Amino acid sequence: MAMSETSNGTPTVLIVEDDRDLLSVLQRILATEGxxxxxAQDGETGLIEALDHSPDLVILDVGLPGKSxxxxxxxxRARGFRAPMLMLxxxxxxxxxxxxxxxxxxxxxxxxxxxxxxxxRVKALLRRAAITAESSVLRVRDLTLDPISRRVERNxxxxxxxxxxxxxxxxxxxxxxxxxxxxxISEHVWKQQIDPLTNVVDVYINYLxxxxxxxxxxxxxxxxxxxxxxxxx
Ligand code: CA
Numbered sequence: 001m002a003m004s005e006t007s008n009g010t011p012t013v014l015i016v017e018d019d020r021d022l023l024s025v026l027q028r029i030l031a032t033e034g035x036x037x038x039x040a041q042d043g044e045t046g047l048i049e050a051l052d053h054s055p056d057l058v059i060l061d062v063g064l065p066g067k068s069x070x071x072x073x074x075x076x077r078a079r080g081f082r083a084p085m086l087m088l089x090x091x092x093x094x095x096x097x098x099x100x101x102x103x104x105x106x107x108x109x110x111x112x113x114x115x116x117x118x119x120x121r122v123k124a125l126l127r128r129a130a131i132t133a134e135s136s137v138l139r140v141r142d143l144t145l146d147p148i149s150r151r152v153e154r155n156x157x158x159x160x161x162x163x164x165x166x167x168x169x170x171x172x173x174x175x176x177x178x179x180x181x182x183x184x185i186s187e188h189v190w191k192q193q194i195d196p197l198t199n200v201v202d203v204y205i206n207y208l209x210x211x212x213x214x215x216x217x218x219x220x221x222x223x224x225x226x227x228x229x230x231x232x233x
Pocket of ligand 1: 017018061062063
């Protein structure tokens with residue numbers, strides 16, 4: 001799954017709005033709320049921004065120069081963009097609303113709107129997206145992990161894991177391609193700093209390897225010398 005580029009917990013919001021005054025107010029309000037904010041003032045730029053920077057949420061005005069917000073939403077969904085989109089529609093325009101939702105927007109807000117209302121919608125959409133991401137099945141090559149049933153399979157073959165092995169694998173899979181240090185792993189899986197002299201992380205990585213690996217030349221879990229471990233797609 002493509003994660004957003006901010007893995008430090010600060011969601012990035014992309015605002016696509018051609019009304020400069022409204023845009024600058026929105027930028028300020030969202031930044032004050034702690035979001036990282038990116039912006040674009042036309043549909044084409046908004047599309048590129050969204051595809052290049054994978055924001056966690058897009059606020060998309062319908063009436064934009066060039067490509068309309070509806071076209072941008074449709075194109076983004078067609079390209080597999082999954083983050084929630086909040087459409088800003090012209091006041092009481094039912095057709096804007098319907099075509100926006102048809103195009104793949106998750107919610108809409110008629111202009112003019114109250115800012116607390118916008119913030120509430122943004123929060124709700126981000127929360128919903130986080131729950132969906134947490135509960136959807138993780139896949140790396142022929143390995144799958146279902147966070148709901150906690151079932152793990154490699155090439156269709158069920159793999160029995162202990163609780164710690166499972167937590168370790170889930171952490172590795174949610175960070176596929178990213179090198180995780182022993183300290184990051186111990187904090188996340190054991191919820192504590194571990195004595196650097198113990199090799200508990202290495203021991204558990206070995207347990208996992210024994211249960212998972214079937215191809216010595218192309219292992220899923222790689223050791224990165226002096227750094228830690230990485231799960232390779
Ligand atoms: Ca506009």
